[in-house]
Amino acid sequence: MFNLPIEGEELFALEFGDIVNYFSLYTTTLFLFATAFIIIAIIARPERQTDIVFGTDAVYTKEINQDNLRFQRFMAIACGLATLGAVSSGDLFNFSLFTALIGITNIGIVAGVNNRYVLNAAYNYGIVAMVATTFLFGGASIALGTCGTLSIWELAGKGLVPLAAKMFLVLGVMGEGMAPFYIAKAEITRAPGAPYVLMIHVSSLLIFLRVIEIILTV
Amino acid sequence: MDFYQAGLFCTLVCVAISFIALFRERDDIHKILVVDLVETTGLVLICLVATDLAEALILPGLVVGISELLMLAELYIRKEKLPLPSFKPIKIEVMRTAPPIISFVLVVYGIILSGFSGGAVAGIGLVFYFLCKGYEERFELLETVSGYAWALWIAAFFIFMILPQAWLIAVMLSGGAILVKVTTKMALIGTMREGHNV
Amino acid sequence: MIRHIGKGFRIFSNWMSTYENLVAVYAALGIIVAVCGILMVPMLSYHEDQLYPKTMNRASTLDPYDRGGVPFTRAEIKAQYLDNSPTAGYVTTYLTPLSWFLANTTPYIGTTIVAHPGGIIDEILYNTRGLDTVVETSILFAAFAIASFLFRRKD
Numbered sequence: 001m002f003n004l005p006i007e008g009e010e011l012f013a014l015e016f017g018d019i020v021n022y023f024s025l026y027t028t029t030l031f032l033f034a035t036a037f038i039i040i041a042i043i044a045r046p047e048r049q050t051d052i053v054f055g056t057d058a059v060y061t062k063e064i065n066q067d068n069l070r071f072q073r074f075m076a077i078a079c080g081l082a083t084l085g086a087v088s089s090g091d092l093f094n095f096s097l098f099t100a101l102i103g104i105t106n107i108g109i110v111a112g113v114n115n116r117y118v119l120n121a122a123y124n125y126g127i128v129a130m131v132a133t134t135f136l137f138g139g140a141s142i143a144l145g146t147c148g149t150l151s152i153w154e155l156a157g158k159g160l161v162p163l164a165a166k167m168f169l170v171l172g173v174m175g176e177g178m179a180p181f182y183i184a185k186a187e188i189t190r191a192p193g194a195p196y197v198l199m200i201h202v203s204s205l206l207i208f209l210r211v212i213e214i215i216l217t218v
Numbered sequence: 219m220d221f222y223q224a225g226l227f228c229t230l231v232c233v234a235i236s237f238i239a240l241f242r243e244r245d246d247i248h249k250i251l252v253v254d255l256v257e258t259t260g261l262v263l264i265c266l267v268a269t270d271l272a273e274a275l276i277l278p279g280l281v282v283g284i285s286e287l288l289m290l291a292e293l294y295i296r297k298e299k300l301p302l303p304s305f306k307p308i309k310i311e312v313m314r315t316a317p318p319i320i321s322f323v324l325v326v327y328g329i330i331l332s333g334f335s336g337g338a339v340a341g342i343g344l345v346f347y348f349l350c351k352g353y354e355e356r357f358e359l360l361e362t363v364s365g366y367a368w369a370l371w372i373a374a375f376f377i378f379m380i381l382p383q384a385w386l387i388a389v390m391l392s393g394g395a396i397l398v399k400v401t402t403k404m405a406l407i408g409t410m411r412e413g414h415n416v
Numbered sequence: 417m418i419r420h421i422g423k424g425f426r427i428f429s430n431w432m433s434t435y436e437n438l439v440a441v442y443a444a445l446g447i448i449v450a451v452c453g454i455l456m457v458p459m460l461s462y463h464e465d466q467l468y469p470k471t472m473n474r475a476s477t478l479d480p481y482d483r484g485g486v487p488f489t490r491a492e493i494k495a496q497y498l499d500n501s502p503t504a505g506y507v508t509t510y511l512t513p514l515s516w517f518l519a520n521t522t523p524y525i526g527t528t529i530v531a532h533p534g535g536i537i538d539e540i541l542y543n544t545r546g547l548d549t550v551v552e553t554s555i556l557f558a559a560f561a562i563a564s565f566l567f568r569r570k571d
Contacts, residue, residue, distance in 0.1 A: 016379055017504075017544040018496040071565050078558055085551065093275060097551040100282050104289065104555055108562040111293055112569070119297040123246065124438045126293060130253050130286040131240065131442065134233065134260030135449070137279050141264040141272065145222060148463035151496050164456040171449050175442055187435050222462035227454060234450040241443035249439060271468040274540035278552035285559030292563040330514065333532055361564050368557045375546045382503040385543065389507050392542045392549075393533035399553070403560070 004157055006216050019091040020153055026213055030087040030206050037202045038080035040195055041073065047194035062192055068112040069193065076196035079105035083203040087210045092143055092150045095214065096136035096172065099207055103129035103176035106200045113191040121187035125178060132175020139168030143218070155218040166215040173211040177204030225266045233259045246298075250290060257283040313350040321347035329397065337397045341404020348405060364402040370395035467494055468540060477519050479526035483536045485509035487516065493536065495544045504544055510534030 008025025015021075023031065046069060049062045082105055086098035107126045110118055142165040144150050155161055178185050178200075189197050219227075236256045243252050261279050264272050321343040328340025374391035377384050431437055476482035485491035490505035498504060511519060515532040518525040541549045 015497070015500045016547045017501045019545060019547045020497065020500070067569075071561075075558070075562075078554075082551075082554075091545075091547075093278075094545075094548055094551065097278055097282070097548055097555070100286075101551055101555045101558065104286060104558050104562070107289065107293070108558060111289075111296075111562050111566060116297070119293065121435050123290065123293050123297055124435055126286070126290045127249050127253055127439050128442045130283070130290065131237075131256050131439075131446065133279070133282055133286070134256050134263075135446070137260045137275075138233070138263040141267055141275070142226070142460060144272070144275075144466075145226075145267045146460050146463055148466050149496060154496070162456065162460050164453045164460060167449050167452060171445060174445075219458070220462055223457050223460060226460060227457045230450050230454045230457065234447055234454065237443045237446040237450060241440050241447065243439075267466070269466045269468050269470050270536045271466070271540060273470075274468075274537050274545065275548070277537075277541065278548055281552050282555050285556045289559040289562045292566045296566045296569075331532070332512065358564075358568075361560070364557065364560060368553055371553050372550060374542065375550050378501070378543050378546050382501060385503045385506050386510070389510065389533050389538060389542060392538070395553075399556070403556075406564075 004217060006213055013090075014088070018151070019089070019094050020151065021088045022090045022153070023088060027087050027210070030209055031084060034080055034083045034087060034202065034206055037199060038077060038084075041076040041080060041199055044195040046072075046192065046196065049192045064192055065112075071112050072109055072193045072196040075105050075108035075111075076199040079109065079199045079203050083206050086207050090152050092140040092152065092155075092169070092214070092218075093137070094150075095210070096133075096140050096169070099136055099173055099176045100129075100133050102203045102207060103132065106176075106178075106203065109193075109196055109200060110188050110191045113193075115191065117187055118191045121185075125185075125188065128175045128178065132172045134172075135168045135175065136172030139165045139172060142168065152214065152218060157217065159218075161215075161218040166218075170211055170215065173207055177207050179204050179208055222266060226263075229259060229262045229266065232262070246294065250287070250294065253290075254283070254287065317347045317350040325401075328401065332393050332397055334396055334400055337400025338404060340397065341401045344401060344405035360402045360406055364399055367395045367398040367402065370398070467496055468536070469494060477523045477525055479523075481526055481535055481537070483508045487511050487534075493539065493544075501544050504539060507534055507539040507543055508536050 006026060010022070010024055011028055012023040013020055014023070046064060048064065050059050051062060052059050079102055082098050082101040086095055086102060089095040089098055107122050107129065110122045113119065140150060143155070143161045146162055146165070147155060147160045149155065173179075185200070188200065191197055233256070236252065236259055240249070240252045240256060243249050261276055261283075264275050264279055266272075324343025324346070325340045328336040328338070328343065330336070331339055370391050374388040374395065377388040377391070432441065471482075471484075473479070473482045473484075483491055485505070485508065487509050488506070489509055490503075491508040493505050493508055495501065495504050511534050512532050515525055515534070
């Protein structure tokens with residue numbers, strides 16, 4: 001599979017029984033990118049949003065609850081780790097599970113915020129993320145049914161995976177990563193806690209790049 | 219058209235129908251119910267493969283659905299700022315005397331069963347105990363315990379991968395972890411009454 | 417005519433930009449993809465050579481979950497990469513003492529066999545595809561953490 005144009009060279013393979021993670025030039029790039037953002041989330045202090053009081057010159061800084069901050073940081077790091085797993089996974093079902101984990105932790109990042117609009121958007125996003133697992137698992141299982149295997153190593157370059165399974169996978173990732181519908185996402189990023197909230201964008205960007213690699217490879 | 223294709227055809231029709239339901243639904247709480255319907259069709263897609271592997275893959279699929287449901291329901295309560303119901307506990311003699319014995323029997327039986335359904339049985343015992351007796355701040359304890367179960371599971375996984383000879387220990391660790399995990403999740407229901415009014 | 421199209425387009429773009437309609441937008445996409453899937457069903461034929469095929473032995477006391485082999489011996493399983501899991505097959509045959517006793521005395525153990533450690537499902541979930549289970553538990557753990565965080569907040 002490593003002679004395909006999109007993958008680049010094989011650098012490293014990590015074997016976990018039937019699931020063999022691989023690090024090609026492409027996935028390693030994504031992996032390093034995700035690692036950099038995890039480090040940022042660990043070391044950065046959150047931004048402090050300022051509000052202007054209407055009609056006056058007064059400006060005040062929003063207080064960020066300590067509990068909330070720690071929880072957001074925990075979820076952001078968990079989301080980063082899930083992204084690491086998703087970009088290096090060598091198995092279709094394992095990839096979809098990691099993507100589902102990204103969807104859940106994304107909601108967790110903003111769930112502690114005490115703002116009705118943010119919570120409303122997060123709720124709608126949560127419903128979409130939940131529905132999207134149908135397509136993720138459905139795509140993986142159709143690939144299993146028609147090809148007899150889930151391992152990307154076996155499927156690579158043969159073009160066996162039917163178009164329907166690929167469409168299902170992409171739509172599933174669209175739901176989890178929330179990519180083309182930015183409506184709720186813009187609403188969600190109104191939540192305070194900038195470096196952690198940004199993890200939502202980074203993870204969805206990276207799983208999108210990964211799913212494109214998968215559907216071009218298999 | 220073989221059996222797989224016929225099954226796939228029917229399931230995809232079901233998927234389309236359940237998405238039409240989701241498309242037409244406007245009420246937030248009803249959306250959760252419809253989402254459950256949609257998820258079930260996803261599990262059917264896995265079932266259609268009909269091998270032992272598919273049977274094993276259903277479990278993660280099911281767990282993902284359930285855990286997202288748990289989280290979304292809590293998010294909904296928080297979003298709508300719904301108050302916890304406050305009511306006077308029922309005064310029944312049995313509810314004061316029976317819990318220790320019944321819970322003890324159920325927990326021991328659950329541990330003997332071990333594995334997933336063992337966890338469920340032991341969990342029911344604890345639910346009953348917490349519901350009748352009432353405990354404050356058990357929530358955090360349960361959270362910690364489920365954290366330990368998670369760590370046990372990871373340890374078992376690495377034993378399988380690095381020391382395959384010790385497979386029996388790893389199976390026992392995983393079996394113990396799933397027992398603890400399911401038990402804590404079930405026992406959670408019993409503590410959802412906010413201490414004081416019990 | 418053009419005015420009508422413009423009006424319709426404005427209504428549509430207003431509808432798209434309200435986040436309450438997000439679920440409906442995704443559901444519409446879902447319907448389209450599901451219908452595409454239905455149209456493609458004739459191309460999706462079942463691959464006969466599957467991993468971990470299901471075998472039924474109606475005479476066995478372990479009936480729906482009979483996996484062959486005696487405890488502490490190795491059963492033949494059809495994994496993807498057998499080299500990566502050298503002890504695959506041992507968990508498949510394992511029975512706890514209690515379930516061993518039940519299997520030898522009653523014909524009913526098959527109905528609760530998944531409740532006991534050991535067996536082909538555990539082999540797949542813990543050993544050969546262990547990473548799946550790790551992720552699954554992490555998902556449950558994350559969701560549980562979120563739910564309990566939301567529940568414990570007092571403000």
